[in-house]
Amino acid sequence: MGRNVHKSNLTLLLLGAAAILLCIGTAVIGLRKVRNNQIADYKAYISEDFLQSDISFASDSSDTARVKLYRNEQYDQWEAYIPSDMQDDLRIYFTKFAGIRFGDDTVYHSGDAIPVWDSNTMMPATAINWDGSEQPLGAYILFLYAGGTNTLYLNTQDDALAAVNEDPSASVRATYVMKGADAGLISSGTLAIRLSNERSQAYPQKPYQLTLSSAAPLNGGKQQATCYLLPDYIEAAGQLRNKVAFDLADRLRIGGIDPADLVNVYENGDYLGLYLLASKPEDAGEAAEVEKVLGDDLSAGVDGDDSRDTDGQTVAENSSDTAANDGVAGAGSDHRSEIDFDALWQKLDKDSFERVYLLNEFLAADQSKFTVTGGGNGKTSADDKLAAGGLWDYILSCGFTSQGDYPAITRQTLWLADRESELLAAMSRDPSFMEDVRNLYLQELSPMLDEYLTNELPVLTYQTVSSGILSQYHYVSASQPDTSVWNMKRWLVDRKKFLDDYMANPSAYVRLNFQTSAGDLSYYAKKGETLNLNPVADEGEGTRIYMDDPAVTEKITGWVDENGDSLNPNEVVTDKMQGRTYSPVTEAIDAE
Structure with missing residues (x-):
């Protein structure tokens, strides 16, 4: 009987031990599940919020000239818009993990200089946690670099520029830092920002008027109290046309011309785009x-x-x-x-x-x-x-x-x-x-x-x-x-x-005439040479700057003269062509 009691006790002991092991195993399995869920949540946290709020780029630890990442939802990637002044000494800053690795074995810590890769370089990023473990950030970072332009850093309280964008009558205060492409300081101070009516306010990139608290050489080395940020994100050539006009006017010694510069603009580290920074003449008026x-x-x-x-x-x-x-x-x-x-x-x-x-x-x-x-x-x-x-x-x-x-x-x-x-x-x-x-x-x-x-x-x-x-x-x-x-x-x-x-x-x-939507335009062709002119839509002729304009329903496919003869780009120019007038031949634009 004693043996039976002993056997029963042993059985109970074994059953108890098994139960304990089962509980421990269940707890471990449960812990592993919780930890995996936490890692999944942590990864999502890093990918969506953490990168934008924590990672930034600068040439020093200053808070006034810093660039944040931008989330491009369409391409499911992060984008780093690196200005010219940072490219000789580009450094990365973060606080919530120990290090970061971009697609190779090099680990960068906060404040370290990182390479300037070729523009449009897509880099996978891996975070190094404080315990030494690694965590892929779940997204690629596309590095894009500005070339040779000055940079205007605006710093507002609580991203106040968003309120200005919604209310044309609103104005907010900001501190600013203007840096040259060589990273040299051009000027700094405080200013007021409001929307400008010099360009349409309906587009995503907004036009702004800047009123400085005290005149400063914001661009071109000339003291200025008020200047304008003119956008054109749809067509970069619009900025170039404006810049060339200001440059040539200055060289022609036309009076009342202040310098105009191409600048990349950031607010609190968020990229606002390429602008033409210009001063409007004091007594501005059209012809x-x-x-x-x-x-x-x-x-x-x-x-x-x-x-x-x-x-x-x-x-x-x-x-x-x-x-x-x-x-x-x-x-x-x-x-x-x-x-x-x-x-x-x-x-x-x-x-x-x-x-x-x-x-x-x-x-x-x-x-x-x-x-x-x-x-x-x-x-x-x-x-x-x-x-x-x-x-x-x-x-x-x-x-x-x-x-x-x-x-x-x-x-x-x-x-x-x-x-x-x-x-x-x-x-x-x-x-x-x-x-x-x-x-x-x-x-x-x-x-x-x-x-x-x-x-x-x-x-x-x-x-x-x-x-x-x-x-x-x-x-x-x-x-x-x-x-x-x-x-x-x-x-x-x-x-x-x-x-x-x-x-x-x-x-x-000899002069030819073209009847266009912009009025009758003259074209001077040199005698004895091939005309070599084919002004059709496929060559960029007759189109609108904004191709999504619903008013554009036709495109130019050719031209005919008064006799119904088609313009021939290979025709040799002679005196008999003097005064010839061409009308456009058009076809409907495919709605798709």
Whole structure:
């Protein structure tokens, strides 16, 4: 019996031990399940919130010049928009784990310098936990690098710029730091930010007005109190057109021009995009200001004046005593019964208007753009005449207009003299004015363009392309470079080539006319050469800048002249083509 009791006790002991082991095993299994769930939750936490809130990039530990990661939901990736000033000493900062590894064996700790990889490099990231374990972050990081542009860092309280974006009347305070591409400090201080009405506020990248607490050299080395951030995330060439206009105006010594720079802008480390930072002229006004000041002097003969004959030529081209036949580009007939130019130049500073005319002509600006100083504005030229001065916003130029894009035709057009709708065109009717414009081009602008297009434009092109990619990734998830910048560079080079030759020998060209959505445009083709012109939609002609515009329902597929004959790009140009007018052939755009 005792043996049985002992056996029973042993059985109970074994059963108890088994129960304990079972409980322990269950607990371990349960713990493992909980831990796996925690790891899964931790991974999701890292991927969605942790990366954006904790990882940042800077050249030092300063909080005022730091860049955060951006989550691109469309491509399921994180993106790091690295500005120019950080690329010589790019460092990574974080606090919630011990280290990070980007696709290789190197572990980087907070504050360590990291490599500058090729732009568009996609790096897998692994976190090193404090206990030495590793945790993949569950997403790739795409590194994108700006090229050669200044950087404006705005620091607001609680990301206050979001409130400004919703309320055009709102204004918020911010501290700012402006750094050059070489990482040097340009200026810092405080400013007020509000939406600007200089561009549409409906698009994701917003336009802003910056009012500094005290004037500072925010860009270009000139003290400024108020300036504007002009966006164009859809088409990077828009920024380039504006920048080139400001540069050329400065070199032509047009008065009232402040520097304009391409800048990448961040708020509290979040990327806002590539902007043109510019100052608006104090007495800003469009060319119509001249008409307002001078009454009907300039408008006479402009509105309702039909100076074309039945061949589509201007009176100037048929007149034996016109400046055009004397080798002056685009000059019209005297028309002194309509405009008393002797009296006009007693009121206007002729040299300033010649320089503004030449700038608008070279860039084929959609509307004549300049400001007027003098009279009631309290500013005058040296001899107390009204002067043409500072310009503003040339985004619609170089063949890009509000009514359609015509880069091919406008490369070889006389933009002002052949367009009665342009106010400055009235001045082209003065032979002495146009003779001065011709000499100004040949003696000043053309030599300057040789240097500018060779040395400066390639740098600007690189800056615009590299930073334009950042803006497009950020706002439209673009995966391809914006080719409009390269097309813009080509337009400028071709435009100069044409004007160099035409200004020297206008009689070597015949004029063709194209009826476009932007009005009748002239095109000057050189005799004896192949026409080599095919301005159709597939080549970028006749399209809108914003291709999603619902008003665009047709595209240009060809052109026909008055006799119904199609434009032939291989036709050799002869005198008999003078005055030929082409109308577009269009087809509906596929709704898809």
